[in-house]
Amino acid sequence: MRKSNYNQKPATKISGNIYRGSEEIISTLTALKDEKKGIWAVECYQGVRHDELRALFGALDADRFIDTAELMREPEEIEALTHPYLTDDRLFGRRNTLTYADFFDPEKIESLKLDTDGFSIIYGHGAAYVAPRATLLLYADMPRWEIQMRSRRHEVCGIGVNNESDAPSIHYKRGYFLDWVICDALKRRIMDKVDFWIDSVESGNPKMIDSETFARGLDATVARPFRVVPFFDPAPWGGQWMKDVCGLDNKQANYGWCFDCVPEENSLYLDIEGTLFEMPSNNLVFGRTRRLLGAPVEARFGQDFPIRFDFLDTMGGGNLSLQVHPTTQYIRETFGIPYTQDESYYLIDAQEDASVYLGLKSGVDPDEMIAALNHSQETGEPFDVERFVNKWPAKKHDHYLIPAGTIHCSGAGAMVLEISATPSIFTFKLYDWGRLGLDGLPRPINIAHGSHVIQWERQTDIIAKHFINRTEPVAEGNGWKEERTGLHENEFIETRRHWFSCPVSHETGGGVNVLNVIEGDEIIVESPTGEFEPFVAHYAETFIVPASVGSYTIRPHGPSEGKKCGTIKAYVRFRE
Numbered sequence: 001m002r003k004s005n006y007n008q009k010p011a012t013k014i015s016g017n018i019y020r021g022s023e024e025i026i027s028t029l030t031a032l033k034d035e036k037k038g039i040w041a042v043e044c045y046q047g048v049r050h051d052e053l054r055a056l057f058g059a060l061d062a063d064r065f066i067d068t069a070e071l072m073r074e075p076e077e078i079e080a081l082t083h084p085y086l087t088d089d090r091l092f093g094r095r096n097t098l099t100y101a102d103f104f105d106p107e108k109i110e111s112l113k114l115d116t117d118g119f120s121i122i123y124g125h126g127a128a129y130v131a132p133r134a135t136l137l138l139y140a141d142m143p144r145w146e147i148q149m150r151s152r153r154h155e156v157c158g159i160g161v162n163n164e165s166d167a168p169s170i171h172y173k174r175g176y177f178l179d180w181v182i183c184d185a186l187k188r189r190i191m192d193k194v195d196f197w198i199d200s201v202e203s204g205n206p207k208m209i210d211s212e213t214f215a216r217g218l219d220a221t222v223a224r225p226f227r228v229v230p231f232f233d234p235a236p237w238g239g240q241w242m243k244d245v246c247g248l249d250n251k252q253a254n255y256g257w258c259f260d261c262v263p264e265e266n267s268l269y270l271d272i273e274g275t276l277f278e279m280p281s282n283n284l285v286f287g288r289t290r291r292l293l294g295a296p297v298e299a300r301f302g303q304d305f306p307i308r309f310d311f312l313d314t315m316g317g318g319n320l321s322l323q324v325h326p327t328t329q330y331i332r333e334t335f336g337i338p339y340t341q342d343e344s345y346y347l348i349d350a351q352e353d354a355s356v357y358l359g360l361k362s363g364v365d366p367d368e369m370i371a372a373l374n375h376s377q378e379t380g381e382p383f384d385v386e387r388f389v390n391k392w393p394a395k396k397h398d399h400y401l402i403p404a405g406t407i408h409c410s411g412a413g414a415m416v417l418e419i420s421a422t423p424s425i426f427t428f429k430l431y432d433w434g435r436l437g438l439d440g441l442p443r444p445i446n447i448a449h450g451s452h453v454i455q456w457e458r459q460t461d462i463i464a465k466h467f468i469n470r471t472e473p474v475a476e477g478n479g480w481k482e483e484r485t486g487l488h489e490n491e492f493i494e495t496r497r498h499w500f501s502c503p504v505s506h507e508t509g510g511g512v513n514v515l516n517v518i519e520g521d522e523i524i525v526e527s528p529t530g531e532f533e534p535f536v537a538h539y540a541e542t543f544i545v546p547a548s549v550g551s552y553t554i555r556p557h558g559p560s561e562g563k564k565c566g567t568i569k570a571y572v573r574f575r576e
Contacts, residue, residue, distance in 0.1 A: 004247035005521060005538045010227035011269035011276055014220050016213030018272040025208045026059050029196075033060070038135035039120045041127040043190065045280075046179040047147030047156045048140050048200055050124070056206060057121055064115065068124035069160075071108045078103060078160040085177055090444050091169060091425070093177035095336035100126035100186060103160050125159050125183075128190050137190065138208075140198040143267040143280045144180065145231045145259070148172060159183075169444075176425055177335075188286050188303065201267075201278045209270075209277055215287075217270040217277075222288040224532030225525045225545045225552070228266035228281040233257040236435045236443070239317035241349060241415045245540055258311035260542040261514055264422065294511040294547030297572050304422060306339075307493060307514045307570050309542045312416040315351055320409040321443065322357065322385060322431040326453045327404050331426060334449075341427075342491040343420030345400040345410060346568055348518050348540065354394040355411030357385065358402065359463030364388050366456050373430055373447050383431045390460055392468065397518070397566075401467045403490040405455035417516055419495060419570050428453065471497075480504040485568070494573045501564050503555040506545075513545040513571050515554075520565030524557035 019025045042057055044050070050069075058065060072078065081103075085096040103126060114120055114131065122131045150156045151171035157164045158174045159182065166174075197214050199207040209217075232248055235256020242248055242255045259265060268281035285305050290298050297306065312320065325341045332338060345356060360369075369388045376383035385391075389407055392400070394414055402408045407430070410416050428450035429443060437443040458467075474482040479502035485495045497518070498504050505528075506513070517523055517539050525535040525543070528551050536557060537543050545552060556565045 004245055006246040006540055007227070007538060008230060008247065009269060009276070010229065011271035012217060012221045012226060013271040014213070014216050016216055016272050017210050018213065018275050018277060019208040020205075020275060022056055022059070022206060025056065025206060028208070029060055032136065033119055036136045037119050038116045039114050039122060039131050039133075040136040040138065041131040041134035042121060042123040042138045042140060043128040043186070043194075044123075044125050044140045045142040045183050045187070046125070046159055046175060047142040047144075047150055049155070049203065052203065052206070053140055053198075053200060054123065057123055060121065062121040063118040064120040066112070066120065066122050068104075068122065068126050068130055071105060071112065071130065072103050072160045073105050075161045082178055086174060091173060091446070092335060092449075093173055094334070096178050096181055098178070098182060100129040100182060104130070126186070128186060136196075137194050138196045138198060139187070139190075139194045140200055141279050141283070143201065143278065144175065144265040145267065146201050147175060172425075184282070184286070191283070191287055197279065199278050207275065207277050209272065213270075213272060217272075218284055218287045221268065221284055222291045222546045222548060224549065225535040225537075225543050227537075227541060227543045228261060228263060229269055229278070230258055230260040230542075231266065234438060235317075236437055237314055237318040237320050237412075239313035239315040239415070241313045241315040242311060254313075254317055256313055256317065258313070260311065260516075261307070261309035261544060262422070263305040291548040292512060292546045294508065296574050297511045297547065300572070305512075306422050306572060307512070308418075308420045308422050309514055309516060309570070310418050311540075312345075312410055312414075312418055314410050314412045314414050314416070315349065317412055318435070319357070319411050319433055321427075321429040321433070322383075322389065322407065322409050323427050323429050324407050324450045324454055325402075325404045326426050326428065326449070327455075330453050335426065337426070339421060339492075340404045341421050342404050342493070343402045343418055344486055344495070345402065345408075345414075346417040346419060346485070346495075346518070347394055347396055347398045347414055348417050348516070349415035350394050350396045350398075351413035354413035356392050356394045356398075356400050356408070356414065357389050357411060358392055358400055358408045358467060359390050359406060360456065360459045361388055361390060362460045364456070364459065366454070370447065370451050376431060377445050377447060380434065382434060385431065390463060399469055399471070399485045399495070401470060401486045401491075405453050406458050406467070407454060417518070417568070419493065419568070421491070421493065478502070492573055493570050496569045497566065498554070498569070499564060499566050500554070501556060501562060503553045506552050506554060506569070508545055508547050508549055508552075509571070509574070510547055511572050511574065512547050513569055514542065515545065515567045515569045516540070516542045518566045518568050520556055520560040520563060522556070522558040522560045523554050523565050523567070526553050526555070527551070528553060
């Protein structure tokens with residue numbers, strides 16, 4: 001293992017106005033009461049701590065303080081309204097088509113008389129809907145990863161319901177299929193109207209920035225390569241590699257996951273005069289869509305960031321669950337999601353006995369295999385994985401292609417960089433090696449869903465020929481080489497690997513690029529025309545190059561100067 005130089009807190013440095021702590025925020029807003037008298041709206045993302053924020057804005061001594069929770073339908077009504085989207089399934093629901101208007105009681109809204117001559121505060125979920133002509137609009141935001149941490153501690157509720165005691169998986173399902181969809185729809189409509197943004201991630205230490213500082217942060221971030229804030233999580237199969245390479249807490253039993261580029265869930269840090277302001281990185285996707293994604297990607301995916309990079313660490317750990325992802329048709333018809341999770345495993349490191357399970361053995365009988373899976377699930381007896389599924393020896397820098405419908409999992413001893421499309425919840429586990437989850441309960445198994453999407457023709461010969469190490473040379477010069485490593489022709493993501501000991505040229509081609517440093521301690525990304533300040537990335541770090549950057553170069557830097565380095569780059573295919 002190498003000594004860690006991995007940056008766990010990447011940030012965009014900008015100048016601007018930041019207000020630190022409750023006293024400074026209250027003082028700043030109090031000074032605006034005469035100038036901005038009338039109705040103030042405080043919109044909230046799901047997952048904020050309402051007790052802290054009510055106390056903060058209650059200290060402004062408004063003539064009237066109205067909590068939107070008092071204007072909503074009864075929790076039982078909202079539960080009934082939302083159940084068709086949440087379903088009785090432990091993990092999966094269906095993407096909802098509701099808006100905040102569906103959550104509010106029309107009679108309560110109709111009877112609400114707002115005095116525009118005095119000073120009123122409308123606070124809570126849907127405040128911007130209730131008061132669309134507010135004289136001052138504030139937004140209390142919250143990154144999804146922090147919401148998940150709070151859900152595990154039973155600190156949050158869904159919008160309009162009392163479900164604080166629900167299991168974290170139920171909270172995540174409600175957020176993914178319902179609450180976050182509704183919050184994001186409203187946020188996209190009002191982003192340009194927000195006067196102040198609130199970061200309340202750190203309990204008891206809120207921070208606030210004005211709209212000009214917020215816009216400056218987005219503009220600065222999208223004008224150059226950048227990183228979102230990674231987060232790490234243990235897993236029943238988790239390993240030990242990331243502890244050393246990413247500089248993590250050695251006292252933890254393991255780390256299985258690292259989400260290093262999942263903008264829907266990651267945070268983005270703005271470093272404003274030495275203070276970190278945290279917000280969802282999705283704000284950049286919503287607020288600077290075309291400059292970030294590029295016009296062709298925006299035309300195809302709208303305001304979805306379509307590429308995901310994450311780590312799966314089984315070095316010193318165990319096998320992942322045997323699994324399969326839904327086909328596009330199935331995910332659309334069953335869950336209301338427009339595209340599926342095609343993916344690949346790129347091994348940035350591996351132990352000598354590492355392996356990847358991929359595809360079916362030749363001649364597998366579908367009915368026999370499904371029956372064996374169901375028997376294992378019902379009785380607890382082991383499922384004979386290697387009777388039905390190929391186990392391939394794996395080594396560092398191998399690349400395994402996994403289009404939707406392909407049975408797969410990483411075996412023990414592998415450090416996987418997972419490159420995939422964005423939908424993140426749709427993994428149909430077929431077998432979990434008899435393990436319990438970290439909560440001590442069996443993890444959900446989805447044989448019924450999986451049986452509908454397995455592509456049974458993907459057997460040994462096809463897998464060996466089309467799904468493993470499909471490396472093709474693209475170009476090379478003195479000190480550099482570019483290779484095409486996939487992905488499968490069914491997938492919309494293209495991947496290119498570069499080996500280099502000198503500067504190598506890149507071009508975004510009008511679409512967003514996502515890269516990871518797969519070899520070398522440190523590289524530097526530069527603009528040939530000085531359009532952005534040089535950006536330094538370290539081993540195993542993932543970074544994003546916005547479409548608007550255009551041309552850029554990458555070369556070894558610092559301790560890696562003159563040495564061989566490597567990156568793998570992913571982008572959306574347009575035309576070949």
